[in-house]
Amino acid sequence: MLSEKDFEKVCKLAKIRIKTDAHDVFLGKLNQVFDWIEQLAKIDVSKVNINNLEDMSTTPERKDEPRMTNTRDELLSNTKFKKFDMFCVPKVVE
Secondary structure (H helix, E strand, O other): OOOHHHHHHHHHHOOOOOOHHHHHHHHHHHHHHHHHHHHHHOOOOOOOOOOOOHHHHHOOOOOOOOOOOOOHHHHHOOOOOEEOOEEOOOOOOO
């Protein structure tokens, strides 16, 4: 189980700000995830053969062919920020 102190440390390391009144909600959800992981760890998988690739021969595969499904106009219609038929993005490197 994750303590409140550990939760705050994780938030700090991940550079996530969570309002103090929401700490209990997120802490509870994280602890539910950890409980689920503990349940998965208890499953006995010692008899599972991970090298069984026999079924791979029947796996349907499609041809890997390049195809264009959207036109430039369709793609650019989803943004307000475009110039010269290209997306405009904020400057990242100074």
